[in-house]
Amino acid sequence: MTSVNEKHPVPSPIDDPTLGLGSAEPGGFPQVDSWTLPAAPEDDPYGDMVANLRSFLDHVAAAKPDNATVAELAGDLAAWRARLAPMSVSEREQVFAHRTDLPGRGQTMSPNFAIEGGDRDGVWGTVTYGRYYLGGNGAVHGGAIPLLFDEVLGRLANSAGRSPCRTAYLHTDFRAITPVGRQLSVRGWFVSEEGRKRVVRAELKDGDTLCAEAEGLFVALNPGQP
Numbered sequence: 001m002t003s004v005n006e007k008h009p010v011p012s013p014i015d016d017p018t019l020g021l022g023s024a025e026p027g028g029f030p031q032v033d034s035w036t037l038p039a040a041p042e043d044d045p046y047g048d049m050v051a052n053l054r055s056f057l058d059h060v061a062a063a064k065p066d067n068a069t070v071a072e073l074a075g076d077l078a079a080w081r082a083r084l085a086p087m088s089v090s091e092r093e094q095v096f097a098h099r100t101d102l103p104g105r106g107q108t109m110s111p112n113f114a115i116e117g118g119d120r121d122g123v124w125g126t127v128t129y130g131r132y133y134l135g136g137n138g139a140v141h142g143g144a145i146p147l148l149f150d151e152v153l154g155r156l157a158n159s160a161g162r163s164p165c166r167t168a169y170l171h172t173d174f175r176a177i178t179p180v181g182r183q184l185s186v187r188g189w190f191v192s193e194e195g196r197k198r199v200v201r202a203e204l205k206d207g208d209t210l211c212a213e214a215e216g217l218f219v220a221l222n223p224g225q226p
């Protein structure tokens with residue numbers, strides 16, 4: 001299946017052979033060993049590329065471009081897709097979202113959580129939702145808030161030498177609207193750790209205003225569990 005646009009047909013992810021996952025090892029995802037990001041290595045433009053991609057998405061969301069600009073952009077994007085397609089690798093080798101040394105793990109799906117500090121029991125930092133995450137009337141889309149909590153709590157629950165775990169539940173309470181374009185504070189902490197079950201909580205605040213809070217259960221994976 002392809003898109004209706006004949007100039008730049010886009011194959012569906014189901015039919016695109018360059019998007020296969022390869023063989024992913026169960027439970028083989030990168031671990032968080034430290035909350036402190038090392039200095040950015042020289043000659044490593046990946047973080048710069050991801051930061052630009054985030055900013056690009058914010059500008060796509062904010063702009064009302066004329067048709068000529070949109071057509072040119074579609075062509076540029078199609079050219080980049082064609083250039084990247086032969087470089088597809090397996091999940092194990094992929095760089096996107098696997099760079100735990102970069103802000104936001106080097107990905108653009110979940111909001112960019114900027115870590116300020118953390119230890120075995122908790123993590124804290126900031127997040128600024130760009131225009132890309134706008135739901136309506138200046139408020140962040142409700143789905144983008146649990147996405148942040150899963151990222152923050154998932155990293156915490158997988159940190160400090162703990163074995164890999166997955167989210168079993170993630171309960172979010174929306175207490176006040178979460179504004180786009182403001183620096184917000186984020187905090188996650190451990191509530192309990194019993195057997196395979198890790199209960200963690202998080203809050204998202206705009207100054208003194210509690211925007212949202214969450215509780216998650218993360219269950220440690222048994223050997224061989226994907």
Ligand SMILES: CCCCCCCCCCCCCC(=O)SCCNC(=O)CCNC(=O)[C@H](O)C(C)(C)COP(=O)(O)OP(=O)(O)OC[C@H]1O[C@@H](n2cnc3c(N)ncnc32)[C@H](O)[C@@H]1OP(=O)(O)O
Nearest residue numbers: 029030031032097150151154155158166167168169197219
């Ligand atoms: C990728 C890069 C990573 C980088 C580093 C990390 C950054 C990560 C950042 C992103 C991170 C993103 C992370 C993600 O988003 S992970 C993606 C989202 N999550 C999933 O896809 C998980 C899908 N579910 C499962 O795989 C299984 O259900 C799991 C593995 C969770 C448990 O199935 P399993 O068969 O193994 O275990 P069990 O059923 O015997 O349960 C065990 C115990 O748990 C209790 N229980 C279970 N479920 C619930 C529930 N809903 N409410 C209350 N309790 C629940 C259960 O009663 C029992 O308790 P007890 O009877 O023993 O007392």
